[in-house]
Amino acid sequence: MGLWVAILLIPSFVKAHDRYLGEILYIAGSFCPKGTWLADGSLRSIVQNQALYALLGPKYGGDGRTNFALPNLVTSRLISVGPGQDLSLNKPSSKMRSNQETVMEADKWLHSHKAISLPHHVNKLLPCLVHEGTFPSRP
Template sequence: MTEPYTGEIQLFGFNYAPYNWAFCNGAMLPIQQNPALYSLLGTNYGGNGQTYFQLPNFAGRAGCNQGNGPGLTSRTIGEVFGTQNVTLLSTEMPAHTHALTVYNQTDVSKRASTPSAGNSLSLPTQNTVMAPSEAKPDAQFAPNMIGLAGGNLPHENRQPYLAVNFCIALNGVYPSFG
């Protein structure tokens, strides 16, 4: 492996941080023992700036560039944002309906296996019955057939992910600026 830049972040697919690297898990490091890394990171990710500073925390998070793009919120270095779970309120969902049309087609000659005007979607067999013959048109379904779902519990809000470790180089080549 080549010598990294101090403060360089790389992804590793194993469960340990290599020698002279640390997990990007928000750990606090003493400034006195890591002056070069502190000179690059400062307190962008936390710390008091007197005795310790904090490493970036990628645990359960995804990386994002600073700045903003068209129609996107501006982000600053070290900013933590987003959430892993979201509970939607009924006021946050657009008003919509779920239409359902059921055909009571007793005429076997009009049954088809593909959608077509006036036909139901069913297998064209002698014994196929989509609804009882005594079903009334415009009948109301049972009240518990449709309704609210989710029980006011949050749903998963993370993008697809792969378990890898973000690690930061504690030592290496100090980057030159300019």
């Protein structure tokens, strides 16, 4: 009886893993999970999403008064901020010229390994942005 009462006292809102507001998840599926939106550059209301607007601001689009845009990660990918060795400076929320790279023969290095083949292929990862989550605290 005691164990049963203890189980009933656990709050229903306790989750195994809480997501952070603004977190980006890449999902190998056909839809974004509950509490997330597809990061496709769509406009969202500032009034209805004040906490998310506080994190993102108008840097991805929108007028900054009534709406703001989510980052568009459907045709692009995230890169880290700052310069890499022999690379140009990456600025926050900057757009890249292309989301494809051409690897030249001179750029390849000699290596060998066995090929691994899977019967089912995932051709696309959906970028989902968390809109129902914990507001991240400062470190």
